[in-house]
Amino acid sequence: MPEFSDGADVAHEAKRGLRIARLAHRRSLTAEHRSEAAARVQAELISLVRRLGPARMTAYVPVGSEPGGADLPEALRAALAPDAELLLPVLRDDLDLDWAGYADPGSLRAAGRGLREPTGPRLGALAVATADLVVVPALAVDHRGFRLGRGGGSYDRALARVPATALTVALLHDGELIEAVPGEPHDLPVRAVITPAAGLVKVWAGPLPLDEPGSDDAPLALG
Numbered sequence: 684m685p686e687f688s689d690g691a692d693v694a695h696e697a698k699r700g701l702r703i704a705r706l707a708h709r710r711s712l713t714a715e716h717r718s719e720a721a722a723r724v725q726a727e728l729i730s731l732v733r734r735l736g737p738a739r740m741t742a743y744v745p746v747g748s749e750p751g752g753a754d755l756p757e758a759l760r761a762a763l764a765p766d767a768e769l770l771l772p773v774l775r776d777d778l779d780l781d782w783a784g785y786a787d788p789g790s791l792r793a794a795g796r797g798l799r800e801p802t803g804p805r806l807g808a809l810a811v812a813t814a815d816l817v818v819v820p821a822l823a824v825d826h827r828g829f830r831l832g833r834g835g836g837s838y839d840r841a842l843a844r845v846p847a848t849a850l851t852v853a854l855l856h857d858g859e860l861i862e863a864v865p866g867e868p869h870d871l872p873v874r875a876v877i878t879p880a881a882g883l884v885k886v887w888a889g890p891l892p893l894d895e896p897g898s899d900d901a902p903l904a905l906g
Contacts, residue, residue: 697865701831705822709748709856721745721752723879724854728755728818731883732762735850735892737815739768741782744791744799749820750854750879753799756785770810771801778835782810812844815892819873821853825864828872828886842871850874850892852883860884 712720728751732740742759745751752758760769773781774794783801785791794800811817819838821830830853832838845851851873857880864870874887885891 694865694867698831698867699834701865702822702834705831705859708858709822712748712856717748717750718752720750720856720879723882724750724877725752725755725758727877727882728852728854729758729762731852731877732759732816735816736764737767738764739770739814740816740818741770741772741811741814742785742818743772743820745820745854746797746799748856750856754788756791757788760785760787770806770814772837772841773800773805774798774837775808778837779808780811780837780841781805781808808841809844811841812846814845815849817842817845817849817851819851819853821855821859821873821876823859823861823864824853824855824873824876824886825861826886827863827888828874829864829866829870830873831864836869839869839871842873843869848892852877857881860886 742756745753745755756769756771763769769785770782771785773783774796775781783803783805785801786803790801790803791799792802819830819842821832823831842851852875853873855876855878857878860876860878872887874891875883875885877883
Protein backbone atom coordinates (compact mmCIF):
# COMPACT_ATOMS: atom_id res chain seq x y z
CA MET A 684 0.00 0.00 0.00
CA PRO A 685 1.47 3.41 -0.91
CA GLU A 686 2.46 5.64 1.96
CA PHE A 687 0.91 8.73 0.40
CA SER A 688 -2.33 9.25 -1.54
CA ASP A 689 -2.25 11.14 -4.79
CA GLY A 690 -3.83 14.58 -5.11
CA ALA A 691 -7.23 13.26 -6.19
CA ASP A 692 -7.44 10.94 -3.18
CA VAL A 693 -6.47 13.75 -0.83
CA ALA A 694 -9.16 16.03 -2.25
CA HIS A 695 -11.72 13.23 -2.08
CA GLU A 696 -10.98 12.55 1.60
CA ALA A 697 -10.98 16.25 2.40
CA LYS A 698 -14.40 16.56 0.78
CA ARG A 699 -15.65 13.59 2.79
CA GLY A 700 -14.57 15.20 6.06
CA LEU A 701 -16.09 18.54 5.11
CA ARG A 702 -19.31 16.82 4.04
CA ILE A 703 -19.63 15.05 7.40
CA ALA A 704 -19.09 18.34 9.24
CA ARG A 705 -21.58 20.25 7.09
CA LEU A 706 -24.28 17.59 7.48
CA ALA A 707 -23.75 17.53 11.25
CA HIS A 708 -24.15 21.30 11.36
CA ARG A 709 -27.40 21.13 9.41
CA ARG A 710 -28.76 18.47 11.73
CA SER A 711 -28.05 20.79 14.67
CA LEU A 712 -30.28 23.57 13.30
CA THR A 713 -33.56 24.05 15.16
CA ALA A 714 -36.89 23.69 13.38
CA GLU A 715 -37.48 27.42 13.84
CA HIS A 716 -34.11 28.27 12.29
CA ARG A 717 -34.78 25.99 9.33
CA SER A 718 -38.21 27.51 8.76
CA GLU A 719 -36.90 31.08 8.85
CA ALA A 720 -34.00 30.19 6.53
CA ALA A 721 -36.34 28.46 4.10
CA ALA A 722 -38.62 31.49 3.93
CA ARG A 723 -35.74 33.90 3.27
CA VAL A 724 -34.06 31.73 0.66
CA GLN A 725 -37.36 31.10 -1.08
CA ALA A 726 -38.22 34.82 -1.17
CA GLU A 727 -34.82 35.69 -2.67
CA LEU A 728 -35.12 32.98 -5.32
CA ILE A 729 -38.64 34.06 -6.25
CA SER A 730 -37.39 37.63 -6.65
CA LEU A 731 -34.62 36.37 -8.92
CA VAL A 732 -37.07 34.34 -11.03
CA ARG A 733 -39.36 37.33 -11.47
CA ARG A 734 -36.44 39.54 -12.49
CA LEU A 735 -34.81 37.05 -14.86
CA GLY A 736 -38.06 35.72 -16.36
CA PRO A 737 -36.71 32.34 -17.54
CA ALA A 738 -38.66 30.47 -20.22
CA ARG A 739 -37.45 27.21 -18.67
CA MET A 740 -35.72 26.62 -15.35
CA THR A 741 -34.76 23.67 -13.21
CA ALA A 742 -35.01 23.30 -9.44
CA TYR A 743 -35.59 20.49 -6.95
CA VAL A 744 -37.70 19.61 -3.91
CA PRO A 745 -35.68 20.42 -0.76
CA VAL A 746 -35.83 17.64 1.84
CA GLY A 747 -34.85 17.50 5.50
CA SER A 748 -32.54 20.36 6.45
CA GLU A 749 -32.02 21.63 2.89
CA PRO A 750 -32.81 25.35 2.57
CA GLY A 751 -35.71 26.49 0.44
CA GLY A 752 -38.66 24.62 1.91
CA ALA A 753 -40.58 21.59 0.67
CA ASP A 754 -43.05 23.89 -1.10
CA LEU A 755 -40.32 25.51 -3.21
CA PRO A 756 -41.52 24.06 -6.57
CA GLU A 757 -45.05 25.40 -6.04
CA ALA A 758 -43.70 28.85 -5.10
CA LEU A 759 -41.50 28.89 -8.20
CA ARG A 760 -44.34 27.74 -10.43
CA ALA A 761 -46.42 30.68 -9.21
CA ALA A 762 -43.54 33.11 -9.87
CA LEU A 763 -42.95 31.92 -13.45
CA ALA A 764 -44.84 33.16 -16.48
CA PRO A 765 -47.83 30.93 -17.38
CA ASP A 766 -46.07 29.54 -20.45
CA ALA A 767 -42.71 28.98 -18.71
CA GLU A 768 -41.56 25.51 -17.63
CA LEU A 769 -40.22 24.28 -14.32
CA LEU A 770 -38.25 21.02 -14.53
CA LEU A 771 -37.38 18.87 -11.52
CA PRO A 772 -34.80 16.08 -11.37
CA VAL A 773 -35.50 12.36 -11.52
CA LEU A 774 -32.63 10.27 -10.14
CA ARG A 775 -31.62 7.47 -12.49
CA ASP A 776 -30.20 4.11 -11.43
CA ASP A 777 -26.72 5.26 -12.48
CA LEU A 778 -27.11 8.39 -10.27
CA ASP A 779 -27.32 10.68 -13.29
CA LEU A 780 -30.29 13.04 -13.49
CA ASP A 781 -33.23 12.89 -15.86
CA TRP A 782 -35.78 15.73 -15.83
CA ALA A 783 -39.56 16.06 -15.91
CA GLY A 784 -41.98 18.99 -15.76
CA TYR A 785 -43.60 20.13 -12.52
CA ALA A 786 -47.34 20.80 -12.67
CA ASP A 787 -48.60 20.91 -9.07
CA PRO A 788 -48.01 19.17 -5.71
CA GLY A 789 -50.08 16.23 -6.89
CA SER A 790 -47.60 15.59 -9.68
CA LEU A 791 -44.89 14.56 -7.18
CA ARG A 792 -44.24 11.10 -5.79
CA ALA A 793 -42.01 9.72 -3.06
CA ALA A 794 -38.76 8.28 -4.44
CA GLY A 795 -35.61 6.69 -3.08
CA ARG A 796 -33.21 8.51 -0.73
CA GLY A 797 -36.09 10.53 0.72
CA LEU A 798 -36.55 12.46 -2.53
CA ARG A 799 -39.77 13.63 -4.16
CA GLU A 800 -39.84 13.47 -7.94
CA PRO A 801 -42.23 14.53 -10.73
CA THR A 802 -44.34 11.81 -12.33
CA GLY A 803 -44.61 13.36 -15.79
CA PRO A 804 -42.85 12.24 -18.98
CA ARG A 805 -39.08 12.16 -18.71
CA LEU A 806 -37.33 14.62 -20.97
CA GLY A 807 -33.81 13.17 -20.85
CA ALA A 808 -30.56 14.14 -19.19
CA LEU A 809 -29.91 16.85 -21.78
CA ALA A 810 -33.06 18.80 -20.86
CA VAL A 811 -31.03 20.78 -18.31
CA ALA A 812 -29.03 22.22 -21.23
CA THR A 813 -32.14 24.09 -22.40
CA ALA A 814 -32.75 25.90 -19.10
CA ASP A 815 -32.10 29.62 -18.57
CA LEU A 816 -31.85 29.24 -14.79
CA VAL A 817 -30.53 26.15 -13.00
CA VAL A 818 -31.03 25.87 -9.23
CA VAL A 819 -28.95 23.22 -7.46
CA PRO A 820 -28.50 21.95 -3.91
CA ALA A 821 -25.16 22.16 -2.09
CA LEU A 822 -23.76 21.60 1.37
CA ALA A 823 -21.23 24.38 0.84
CA VAL A 824 -19.88 26.60 -1.93
CA ASP A 825 -16.59 28.48 -1.96
CA HIS A 826 -15.79 31.96 -3.28
CA ARG A 827 -14.73 30.52 -6.64
CA GLY A 828 -18.15 28.89 -7.07
CA PHE A 829 -17.09 25.29 -6.43
CA ARG A 830 -19.74 23.36 -4.56
CA LEU A 831 -19.77 20.50 -2.11
CA GLY A 832 -22.52 17.99 -2.86
CA ARG A 833 -23.50 14.76 -1.18
CA GLY A 834 -20.96 12.68 -3.05
CA GLY A 835 -23.02 10.95 -5.74
CA GLY A 836 -21.85 13.17 -8.59
CA SER A 837 -25.37 13.67 -9.95
CA TYR A 838 -25.19 17.43 -10.15
CA ASP A 839 -21.57 17.40 -11.34
CA ARG A 840 -22.83 15.62 -14.45
CA ALA A 841 -25.83 17.91 -14.79
CA LEU A 842 -23.73 21.08 -14.49
CA ALA A 843 -21.42 19.81 -17.22
CA ARG A 844 -24.40 20.05 -19.61
CA VAL A 845 -25.40 23.60 -18.69
CA PRO A 846 -24.42 26.24 -21.29
CA ALA A 847 -22.53 29.40 -20.42
CA THR A 848 -25.65 31.48 -21.09
CA ALA A 849 -27.54 29.95 -18.14
CA LEU A 850 -27.39 31.21 -14.56
CA THR A 851 -26.54 28.48 -12.04
CA VAL A 852 -27.47 29.13 -8.40
CA ALA A 853 -26.93 27.03 -5.27
CA LEU A 854 -29.14 27.37 -2.18
CA LEU A 855 -27.31 27.51 1.16
CA HIS A 856 -27.72 28.13 4.86
CA ASP A 857 -25.77 30.95 6.45
CA GLY A 858 -22.16 29.94 7.07
CA GLU A 859 -22.05 27.59 4.07
CA LEU A 860 -20.38 30.07 1.70
CA ILE A 861 -16.83 29.17 2.70
CA GLU A 862 -13.26 30.01 1.79
CA ALA A 863 -12.43 26.84 -0.14
CA VAL A 864 -14.00 23.54 -1.17
CA PRO A 865 -11.42 20.81 -1.98
CA GLY A 866 -11.32 20.50 -5.76
CA GLU A 867 -11.41 17.45 -8.04
CA PRO A 868 -10.98 17.40 -11.85
CA HIS A 869 -14.71 16.89 -12.54
CA ASP A 870 -15.85 19.85 -10.39
CA LEU A 871 -17.64 22.72 -12.13
CA PRO A 872 -18.51 26.02 -10.43
CA VAL A 873 -21.90 27.59 -9.94
CA ARG A 874 -22.19 31.29 -10.64
CA ALA A 875 -24.13 32.50 -7.62
CA VAL A 876 -25.52 31.37 -4.30
CA ILE A 877 -28.47 32.40 -2.16
CA THR A 878 -28.15 32.50 1.63
CA PRO A 879 -30.77 33.65 4.17
CA ALA A 880 -28.75 36.63 5.43
CA ALA A 881 -26.88 37.77 2.31
CA GLY A 882 -29.45 36.95 -0.36
CA LEU A 883 -28.07 36.52 -3.87
CA VAL A 884 -24.25 36.51 -3.94
CA LYS A 885 -22.14 36.31 -7.08
CA VAL A 886 -19.30 33.79 -6.82
CA TRP A 887 -18.30 33.59 -10.49
CA ALA A 888 -15.54 35.75 -11.98
CA GLY A 889 -17.26 36.18 -15.34
CA PRO A 890 -20.41 38.10 -16.27
CA LEU A 891 -23.87 36.90 -15.25
CA PRO A 892 -27.17 37.38 -17.08
CA LEU A 893 -28.16 39.96 -14.44
CA ASP A 894 -25.00 42.05 -14.65
CA GLU A 895 -25.03 45.43 -16.31
CA PRO A 896 -23.51 45.29 -19.82
CA GLY A 897 -19.76 45.79 -19.78
CA SER A 898 -19.34 45.18 -16.05
CA ASP A 899 -17.97 41.77 -15.12
CA ASP A 900 -17.65 42.76 -11.47
CA ALA A 901 -20.99 44.45 -10.95
CA PRO A 902 -22.74 43.36 -7.73
CA LEU A 903 -26.04 41.57 -8.04
CA ALA A 904 -28.76 43.90 -6.82
CA LEU A 905 -32.20 42.38 -6.63
CA GLY A 906 -34.13 45.64 -6.53
